[in-house]
Amino acid sequence: MGFSNGVNERQRRLGEELRRVRDAAGHSASEVGEALGVKGPNVSHIEAGRIGLTLERLNTWLDLCEVTDAEYRAGLTSMSESTGKGWWTEFKRHVTRSALDLAEAEATATALDNYESLLIPGLLQTKAYSEVIQGYNDTKVEFRHERHKVLTGNNAPPYRAVIHEAALHMMYGGPTVMRDQLNHLIEMSQLPNVTIQILPFDCTTYASNDTPFLLIRGAHARLDTVLLEHPHGSDFIGDPEVVTTFDRKFDRLRGLALPPLSAATSAPSPAQRDSLGLIQHIRYKVQGR
Missing domain, CATH: 3.30.870.10 (Endonuclease Chain A)
Structure with a gap:
């Protein structure tokens, strides 16, 4: 679980969604951290998009927060597993x-x-x-x-x-x-x-x-x-x-x-x-x- 070199919009949005479902479920950051096997401060970094999640930990988070919508879960999974690379990568230093x-x-x-x-x-x-x-x-x-x-x-x-x-x-x-x-x-x-x-x-x-x-x-x-x-x-x-x-x-x-x-x-x-x-x-x- 390493820190990202600069947070892009996809990472930021994924973290925002995870925070949103955590708040909706009424769980504290420490409760989620305990379920994931990480320290509480790392949950804040995840929700800020600075740290990524393994698929196993993502599913644990969503299960804990009782997220059952399969389409929504699939969308979050796709965001989490994306490398963020595409044709736009070659323009990284120019735009x-x-x-x-x-x-x-x-x-x-x-x-x-x-x-x-x-x-x-x-x-x-x-x-x-x-x-x-x-x-x-x-x-x-x-x-x-x-x-x-x-x-x-x-x-x-x-x-x-x-x-x-x-x-x-x-x-x-x-x-x-x-x-x-x-x-x-x-x-x-x-x-x-x-x-x-x-x-x-x-x-x-x-x-x-x-x-x-x-x-x-x-x-x-x-x-x-x-x-x-x-x-x-x-x-x-x-x-x-x-x-x-x-x-x-x-x-x-x-x-x-x-x-x-x-x-x-x-x-x-x-x-x-x-x-x-x-x-x-x-x-x-x-x-x-």
């Missing part, structure tokens, strides 16, 4: 810890729900658009586009995006870049696992649509996570009440947004009130610039 955590979380997600207000979602960006957003940092752009493979690989998770119309009007990189980006949204909507909706300017209902977020669905609903990004980094939040709040918010945004993009359906006019029609209308205006 932030939160970026690595996001890539790992996306790789194991069962579904992804995304809302963006002023930017095209990262997983839907063209290379030229990403270059502008990433300040023409080649490594960061490459990293972002490696992330895109999660939507096209084997067992790609369902991805639902609600994008505010404002993001479609921001001319990041100029008209050519934005025209290609709008075309790319239409192309991505053809993937069977991708659903894109646009929240229009003329929406008259306020739904706290000023805060972008990503809902990362875990192996069990109790393992869902909300990602909030800000200028100083990213916050991964697993508190069930917070997740439920954002879950409801996303459902509300979907209900207020225009019907999903469907490249299989031709819009009879540029102004048709669906997501495809709106994108085509904006693309037409961009072409005239």
